[in-house]
Amino acid sequence: EDKVVQSPLSLVVHEGDTVTLNCSYEVTNFRSLLWYKQEKKAPTFLFMLTSSGIEKKSGRLSSILDKKELFSILNITATQTGDSAIYLCAFMEYGNKLVFGAGTILRVKS
Amino acid sequence: EAGVAQSPRYKIIEKRQSVAFWCNPISGHATLYWYQQILGQGPKLLIQFQNNGVVDDSQLPKDRFSAERLKGVDSTLKIQPAKLEDSAVYLCASSLGLRGGLHEQFFGPGTRLTVL
Numbered sequence: 001e002d003k004v005v006q007s008p009l010s011l012v013v014h015e016g017d018t019v020t021l022n023c024s025y026e027v028t029n030f031r032s033l034l035w036y037k038q039e040k041k042a043p044t045f046l047f048m049l050t051s052s053g054i055e056k057k058s059g060r061l062s063s064i065l066d067k068k069e070l071f072s073i074l075n076i077t078a079t080q081t082g083d084s085a086i087y088l089c090a091f092m093e094y095g096n097k098l099v100f101g102a103g104t105i106l107r108v109k110s
Numbered sequence: 111e112a113g114v115a116q117s118p119r120y121k122i123i124e125k126r127q128s129v130a131f132w133c134n135p136i137s138g139h140a141t142l143y144w145y146q147q148i149l150g151q152g153p154k155l156l157i158q159f160q161n162n163g164v165v166d167d168s169q170l171p172k173d174r175f176s177a178e179r180l181k182g183v184d185s186t187l188k189i190q191p192a193k194l195e196d197s198a199v200y201l202c203a204s205s206l207g208l209r210g211g212l213h214e215q216f217f218g219p220g221t222r223l224t225v226l
Contacts, residue, residue, distance in 0.1 A: 004152070032212055042114070042201065042217035043153070050212065088152055096141065096205065097166055098215060100152030 002027045004101035006089050012107045017079050021104045023089030024071040033065055033072050034098065036088040043088055046074070079108045112136065114218035116202050122224045128190040131221045133202030135183070141165075141207030143215060144177055144187050147199045159185065160207055189223075197225045 007022045025033065032050045036043035047056045049065035049072060056063050060079075065072045076083055086103040093099065115134040123129050135142050140161050145153035156175065158166040162182040170177070174193070179185040189196055199222050203215040 034214060036217075041219045045214045045216065048212065048214055090152070092212070095158070095165060096207070096213065096215075097155055097158060098143075098153075100154070102150065102152050 002091075002093070002099055004089055004091060004099055006087075006101035006104050008104060009102070010105035010107070012109060013079055014109050015079060015081060017108075018075065018077045019079060019106065021074040021076075021087050021089075021106070022071065023073070023101060025089075025091050025101075026070065027091050027093065027099070029094045030067070031092045031094060031096070034090045034092060035063055035072070035074050036090065038086040038088055038103065039084075046087075048092075076106075079106075081108050081110050084108045114202055114204055114216055116200075116218035116221055118221055119219060120222050120224075122226065123192055124226050125194055126191040128188065129192055129223060130186050130188045131200050131202075131223075133185045133187070133218060135185075135202070135204030136216055139204035139206055139216075140182075141205045141213075142179055142185050143203040143205075144185070145201040145203065147201055147220070149198070153201055156187070192223075192225045194225050197223055199223070 004025045035046040047063045052067040063074045088103045090098040090100040142159045144156045147153040156170045159179040177187045199220040201220045202218045205213040205215045
């Protein structure tokens with residue numbers, strides 16, 4: 001059965017810290033891996049990764065995919081309280097169906 | 111560009127009652143998705159439409175859930191009758207859905223359903 005496992009389940013850091021969120025997957029028909037940020041409402045799109053070893057970057061956030069080892073990481077540098085959210089990882093199957101992990105709850109303390 | 115619209119934002123019902131949710135996708139998006147997100151879990155796909163046709167409804171509990179997208183634009187999801195375990199946030203998402211393309215999904219604000 002296809003699945004996505006995220007770790008840690010939750011973490012608390014202080015402003016300015018750097019965090020690394022992990023996502024491993026087992027999937028039959030992989031097309032891409034996506035990261036979303038979910039605050040109290042809609043998940044908002046962060047990254048889509050299709051190729052191994054190519055880092056995607058947006059401001060303080062970056063992500064990379066390893067298709068051989070079947071995992072991805074999301075890095076956040078110089079964390080701010082506004083980064084507090086649930087970070088969801090999902091893989092996209094053929095047909096563009098998304099299968100999500102349970103998410104990592106990040107809390108950034110001031 | 112307007113985002114995905116959903117209504118209502120919150121709904122409280124008693125078990126065995128019926129409820130319906132509405133979604134209007136981003137203009138021009140051919141593919142529409144309904145997800146169920148139970149507290150502490152990631153969203154789970156219930157049904158996927160391409161224009162007004164169903165692409166995947168394998169995880170939709172068809173004995174009580176139904177969905178339609180009659181004109182290929184907005185969509186409704188219905189639960190009849192509701193059970194306690196249906197308490198969740200129901201998210202609607204849309205994407206361009208061009209054949210063979212890789213397109214991110216854009217999510218609406220969700221409807222939080224509480225079944226008492």
